[in-house]
Amino acid sequence: MDSLASYFSMGGYAGYVWSAYAITAVVMVALALLTWRGLKGREQELKELQDIIPGRRGRSHDGVAEKG
Amino acid sequence: MTSEQAFSTFTAEGLVCVRGERVVFTRLDLSLASGEAMFLLGPNGSGKSSLLRVLAGLLKPAAGRLTWNHQALAEDREGHAARIHYVGHHDAIKPVLSVMENLRFWGRLHDPLAGDAAVKAALERFGLWHLRQVPGKLLSAGQKRRLNLARLLAAPASLWLLDEPSVALDKASVKTLEAVIAEHRANGGMVILSTHADVSLPGATELHLDRFTPTTPPEFWA
Amino acid sequence: MTSEQAFSTFTAEGLVCVRGERVVFTRLDLSLASGEAMFLLGPNGSGKSSLLRVLAGLLKPAAGRLTWNHQALAEDREGHAARIHYVGHHDAIKPVLSVMENLRFWGRLHDPLAGDAAVKAALERFGLWHLRQVPGKLLSAGQKRRLNLARLLAAPASLWLLDEPSVALDKASVKTLEAVIAEHRANGGMVILSTHADVSLPGATELHLDRFTPTTPPEFWA
Amino acid sequence: MSRLSEIIRRDLRLALRQGSDSVMVVTFFVLTVVLFPFGLGPETNLLERTSAGVLWVTALLASMLSLDRLFLADYEDGSLELLALTPTALELLVIGKVVAHWLTTGLPLMVAAPVLAVLLHMHADGFGTLLLTMLLGTPTLSLIGAMGAALVLGARRGGVLLSLLVLPLYVPVLILGVGAIDAAVQGLPADGLLLMLGGFLLGALPLAPWAAAAALRQALE
């Protein structure tokens, strides 16, 4: 127990060490999550768009390619 | 000042122009030889100005190529610039410089060796000589346009690209412009000109931009 | 939106205009009544734009007076402003505002009670409705001019002062403009219009500005 | 009145969309104040003693820098002549533009000032007075500035002329503002100085729009 506490105290530098790790974790997780959610949002949007326009589903790829 | 020029040709093949992620015209071909002139026609927004900018090398076409005497222009931007004069919608006149200073600057920049004689002749031709000391900001709309057109004569160039040059000009000045273009062509120059007004260039071909608009409506935002 | 208007007259007597220490025109008289139209003609620099600015109240004449229904306008600048629409060489279009926002602002400013219906009708009339979301900077030259002209319909005014309104317009738009002016006149409006191009206004009188130029040369800096 | 609000709304919209100079001005204010510790070194004592001065000098400059475009953009694209041709007193339009200018420069400066004051280690007693001086002083800056901007429209050497015209008129605001804050920090009464600042504002309120409108009419001739 004592050793665990001394481990977490990081030789008196707990504030520095743990906050460095915490900030890193928060930023990386947030980055991954936001990107993932953005991707899902776009996929949803694209599906809705293609559903509105019947017959475009097949064409949308070349539609993009020819557009320039 | 334009001297006799060797016979040359200018062609564009399969030009495609995209502006603001929108295709303005597609698969446009044109070709012009020494002494020839071409009108660009079409309703507002059909891409006349855009085509002139492509031909001047200001705007990169999304596809297609330009050639001069059968040599591709793609990379030789400066060589092409030496051959052309471009007159756009803006007059590029500095309000605090005098008429003479304005014109002399553009003349020298185009051709550092050009003397003041050409500048003087150009001003006289467009009826601006007596205004030479007047600062740009005191000019009327037509006078500004004439000053912009005087650049054509202040330094020689083979190909003139004119975007609605007759705008704001009175009838006499339109006549002058027509005469100047005729002389240029007689000396072996080429002219491509967009207009909504009646400018008479004997034997000029016509290019209707609206024919190259992709999909149906003539304006893209439709 | 222009409703039937009471019969009115607009006159100018003995106008003298001085610009940049030079007399542009002297002793100029004109008069106009409801339903009438007038062309201002003359070579570049003869003072058409200057006269229109005088008539709009932007430029104080060095001498002479303006009257509306025989009442002098000298001091009633705001009352006069409510009666007129002025279309100058500049398009007054903010590049970052959309077409709709641009026009709506000018409509509301001229007539705070005017609803969006008038703005919409004006845009439709000039073929800009489908462009209403587009920011001003992406418009072509003719589209900008049409937006500027749409102000005429976005809020009513009796007297239209138009400085070369057909510049940059394609032929179809010039026709629209002519029709709009004809309707305005039929409703009892007046139009004064400077131009170098051919605009057809049946029964319009002509005023040749070069006739009022003092001393000999048509341009003053001689 | 509704015309006034139209103008204010348009100018605000323009400022937001194109991040006109007025938005830049706040950035400028913040960046300058942030740069100062770099330039002066981070000594608390030095920063504290210079804080009121740095804040007010920077606010002054920030406000001045946004001026030369206040009417210029409208003048160059033809909007100004149309504004002059609306059926309202030009003075009202000037007031509209001044209000918009203050909302996009003065107000954000006021909001940013306390934060920056913390950064400069200003003494806590000065904060209230800092805000008060800003509230009374920044509208005066906008008003005087509008007059200057209108006067130099169309004049040669607009920019230089503008600062020469405007800065001397700004100096009293600067001195009163800094004086009031310093007094407050030292525990002295600042009411007199604040009253004078208010008086300045009241004086500028009718005078500046009138002068600016007259100058604009000249510029349009």
Place this chain on the structure above:
Amino acid sequence: MSRLSEIIRRDLRLALRQGSDSVMVVTFFVLTVVLFPFGLGPETNLLERTSAGVLWVTALLASMLSLDRLFLADYEDGSLELLALTPTALELLVIGKVVAHWLTTGLPLMVAAPVLAVLLHMHADGFGTLLLTMLLGTPTLSLIGAMGAALVLGARRGGVLLSLLVLPLYVPVLILGVGAIDAAVQGLPADGLLLMLGGFLLGALPLAPWAAAAALRQALE
């Protein structure tokens, strides 16, 4: 080459005739530095210790403020497209405009700096170094600034964006400049810092015109 000199002469003439922003900038510089004693109070000690910082921060801001119009005026009136269509490398034209910009901002700042240093009671040992840092630093500011100004042409919120792009790149110049002067005043060697300033200039010399020209070509599309 003669084209280069044509451009420089035209830009100088324009600056002189219309008192473009660049001339205003020097006024701004002088006035700001003059305002500081008002803001800080006339205590010699305080002024002396802040002098290098105040001078360099102000020079930086002065240089930055003149930037957003560097290409803008030419862009808006159509001159820029004609410049791009002259039979010369656009890079050369950019260099011409940078030289003109430096002559109308950097050079006057250099001339004004010693005078203002006296006003701020700078220690006499710092004067030589002050001039040297200005000589090495201000051209870098003009070069980096031209790159930023070209990049934001036609952008929304150009002004704010410009300061966001340019100020961080200015910071090393500021730090090195102030550092060198402070070192000189304290009798320490400043060569290393001056060398770094020079290195910065040498780096910016080829890079900035290239980037600016590329950006201008994009802007004209």
Place this chain on the structure above:
Amino acid sequence: MHRFANPARFLRLASVIQPWTAAVTLLLIGAGLYFGLLVSPADYQQGETVRIMYVHVPAAWVAMAAYSCMAGASAVGLIWKHPLADLIAKSASPIGASFTFLCLVTGSLWGKPMWGTWWAWDARLTSMLILFFLYLGHMALLNAFDDPGRGMKAAAILALAGFVNVPVIKFSVDWWNTLHQPASVTRLGMPKIDPSMLLPLLLMGVGFTMFFVTVLLLRVRLEVLAAKIRAIRLTQIHGMPGADPSGEALG
């Protein structure tokens, strides 16, 4: 006209390799944390604070690697006009900015106990701060134009011009003697660092890089989809009679 040349192939490829990169990322970072926090000893000089190194240094590496990737993609986009390259450059900058931020913050957190100050105007620190602002400027420039293509090109030029900063960051500690640690891992010849510290450092380094790759792939997919959506909106507005121009796509 190879704009959006074969986005379909890219999308397929990306969705195939993505699960693998994600798994490898988790594995490496997990192992790195285990060795870094539990196994490796404290430094005899720096004590426990040396553990900050296992996030600080990988973050710095990824920050610089992301910038190099962005600059490379920008060059390809400018010269060969390859559309995917533009999108890669666009996707890299938010990730790079995040890691630069992490490097700055963890560096400060390390600097306070070690140097007694959060910040100093040392060459490496300054150049790293500039890298952060370059990322911010890149992102701001990308979105500052009405025409997305314009923003892409302007940002590409900035990315290329700013690339000089990367070698400055890397070698600043060698060129000037500064507060900051000189290179001990990434130098020519053998690393002069104890293997018990080197192992977690390398694990975390590769792990962070794989994380970068994973997120980059996700973002590029996102951008491809966004471009598709824009294209469909545009055709909707001007290609299909009767479609109501909602105007959203015109932004």
